Every structure is written in structure tokens, then in C-alpha cells.
Amino acid sequence: MSGPVRPYVITGGRSGTNRPALAIESLVSAVPAADLDPDLRSGDTLNREHQRILALCHDLLSVAEVAAHLRLPVSVVRVLVDDLWDLGAVQVRPPAPQADRLPTHLLEEVLVGLRQLR
């Protein structure tokens, strides 16, 4: 868990942004340090948990995995990743769109993948 600080403290009292909540299966990766706004790297815009997320996500992980590895509640990680997204510090890949009304193409892709892995 996150130590002595309760979740609402970490997120500055916010429980979400105006955007729809990030899906638990959304994928996150940190923008390479060289491409970051210099203010972000040095300033105090980012709290310790933001920085832990950036350090963890040098490659691609889901919101759920970030929460598990950092031992933070998913709801907290959602807010923090949203902050980082707003700041341009992470890239977020939303869930694969279930194209149109019926996701036949996506389901076919899942099925083919599973059959190959079985």
C-alpha cells in the first residue's frame, strides 16, 4: 500500500477529472525524459507518486498493472495517470475500440490469437 498517506491526499482531494474515467485496461507509457518539458523534470508539479509511475512505465503497462506494482488503489492510479496525461508526460492507449455496434472483427482477432497460443 501507499504508506501512511490516505489516497485522497495523494490525489490532492480529487477523485477524477472531467474526462471519463480511464479504463483499468488502458495502456500507459512514459514519454521519454528527453522529450519532456524541462519544467516537469525539475519543478514540483509532480508528486512522488507521479514520479514513481513515470519510473515504472518506461515501457507499456496497463493502469491495473501500474496499480498492482506500485501498491496503490486503482482509483488513485487513474487520477495520477490522468494528471500525467494532461501534462504530456505519458502516452495513453485507450482500450481497443469495439468497432461499430458489433465487434466481430475484434472478436475474430481475439479468437485467432487464443487458438494460436493454446
Added chain:
Amino acid sequence: MASASSADTTGTAGTEGDAPSYLPATVQGAVKILVTGPFGVGKTTLVGALSEIAPLRTEEVMTSAGVGVDDLTGRPDKTTTTVALDFGRITLNPQLALYLFGTPGQQRFWPLWEDLSRGALGAIALVDTRRLDESFDVLGQLEEQRIPFAVAVNVFPDTPEHPEDDLRSALDLLPEVPILRCDARDRQAAYDVLIDFVDHLLSTAVLELQR
């Protein structure tokens, strides 16, 4: 802070010290399927049999009262419940990953469901036929939330053989809900259940398109 755990099994791989297993950078997005059922039915076991990574555990904080009601007073002492969610992952191809979320199937966890089920391809409801009544709530919830699902009987050594029709009527399942069987510990059997379920979702979707 009230705390309740939905952990099905002890001895789930902890995350402490485990190096993260990253997805290939080529993955463009993920999909998810829920694995649900009553306490102790074997959700984490099934997730573990399918997952390419040791199942991870994460926590979701659930505010038990006043869901959707603004907290005007800003009081931090609302009653919250911490729910443990075990999940796993399958990289299906270089572009697409599948996450499997073990989702507690007891009524007190319904507040979590809206969020967890949004965008899910569907759910596999694990059933223990020695205690069918414990699955009634979750099956009702799946129907009410209109989440496409299949029933998978987790076959334990002393599980009696039930004819499918008996099971279907005992669980009051619609004819289109598949009833599958597996030993949730067995990777091949678990894969067969997942493949049969996705195949069912696809046939249903194709039928809908033709309508």
C-alpha cells in the same frame, strides 16, 4: 475504514519484488474479459492458468454508501471497502492484449461492476455445482447488466456429473447461455473454455449482424 477482501485463494503471487513484465511497444490497445463467481470458486486459479504473467493483485476502493452522490462536506471518513482484484494478461498478437479480471460475484461488490464491466467483451461465470445457490446472485447480475456470459463449471474431484439440462434449469439459464466445463487449474482446459466463450460471442455477433 472497513475492509473486506474478496481474495479467493491464498498463495497468489505477490507483486512485491516482482519485476514488471512489460507489453511489447507494438501493442496498440487491450480488451478485457471478466472471470466472476462466488468466493472460493476458483477465479484466481482460472486467471492464473490462462495468464502469461503471474496473476497480479490490485485493490479498488469502493465507497459503500452514496455512490454517485457528491460529497459536499468533503469529509474523508465515508465508509469505504477495499476489494482485492486478481488479474492476468495474454498478449494475443503484437498489436492486441487481453486482460482477465477476477471479479467478485457477491452482491456487496455490485458498485464496482459498472466500472469493471464497461467495455468488457463479456464474462465467464465460474460455478461450483456442489454449491449452486451461491451463483444465483452473480448470474442475476450478469443478466441485469446485459453482460454477455458463459457458465463454466469448475470440476473439482468430487464434483458430481450433472446433465446439462438439469444444470440449465437449476440455474435458470436462457438457452443461448453456453455451459462449459473445465478444471480451472489446467491450462489447456482453461484455454478451451476461453476459446469456446469467445467463439460463442463471435457467433452471436455474426447472427446479430445478419438480423
